[in-house]
Amino acid sequence: xxxxxxxxxxxxxxxxxxxxxxxxxxxxxxxxxxxxxxxxxxxxxxxxxxxxxxxxxxxxxxxxxxxxxxxxxxxxxxxxxxxxxxxxxxxxxxxxxxxxxxxxxxxxxxxxxxxxxxxxxxxxxxxxxxxxxxxxxxxxxxxxxxxxxxxxxxxxxxxxxxxxxxxxxxxxxxxxxxxxxxxxxxxxxxxxxxxxxxxxxxxxxxxxxxx
Numbered sequence: 001x002x003x004x005x006x007x008x009x010x011x012x013x014x015x016x017x018x019x020x021x022x023x024x025x026x027x028x029x030x031x032x033x034x035x036x037x038x039x040x041x042x043x044x045x046x047x048x049x050x051x052x053x054x055x056x057x058x059x060x061x062x063x064x065x066x067x068x069x070x071x072x073x074x075x076x077x078x079x080x081x082x083x084x085x086x087x088x089x090x091x092x093x094x095x096x097x098x099x100x101x102x103x104x105x106x107x108x109x110x111x112x113x114x115x116x117x118x119x120x121x122x123x124x125x126x127x128x129x130x131x132x133x134x135x136x137x138x139x140x141x142x143x144x145x146x147x148x149x150x151x152x153x154x155x156x157x158x159x160x161x162x163x164x165x166x167x168x169x170x171x172x173x174x175x176x177x178x179x180x181x182x183x184x185x186x187x188x189x190x191x192x193x194x195x196x197x198x199x200x201x202x203x204x205x206x207x208x209x210x211x
Contacts, residue, residue: 017054017127020054021046039155043116046119048119048123063188064194065189068189070186070192071195073186074194074195074196075192075199077180078197078199079196079200080179081172081200082199082203084172085163085200088163096204099208101209113202117194117201118197120149120153122190123152124149129141129144129184129185138185145184146178149177157169157170
């Protein structure tokens with residue numbers, strides 16, 4: 001396969017970001033392993049802060065999107081997944097006990113959620129999907145995004161299987177990756193997904209508290 005100069009540049013840039021972010025993630029996980037919030041810190045630094053810094057060093061615009069229709073669509077997508085998750089509340093309410101947080105714990109929990117979920121959307125959509133699309137087209141961007149999305153949700157798979165079963169968790173993660181990828185393809189707005197991903201978890205917390 002003969003690659004153009006632009007395609008080689010895209011692969012080089014993406015390889016650099018993925019390698020640096022992945023190595024840093026495992027290093028931070030190891031260094032901070034005895035700290036209770038080590039995973040959220042490792043994810044946020046490795047797949048949000050560092051990629052942003054690299055984009056700036058490469059003099060690439062962030063292109064996260066604006067508060068427009070695309071922003072709203074991203075939120076609506078996650079609202080759909082919120083209802084999907086909450087259906088399981090009536091079958092396994094004990095699972096949702098971890099979301100029953102109040103006071104200072106409520107604030108801390110939401111900060112940790114933001115640190116944990118927003119990098120997944122940013123890295124898979126803005127870093128991988130958008131950049132790959134530039135050099136290889138929309139479908140290759142989708143394939144790459146879904147691959148990164150699935151890998152990025154390995155932790156969630158082991159967690160969600162206790163709620164949905166292995167097959168249900170795989171279906172949920174796969175469908176959410178495909179749907180968000182297609183919507184991003186049309187909107188190019190990752191800001192709505194980042195905000196919506198947090199809102200999904202916030203709505204779960206509020207629902208559990210109220211119920």
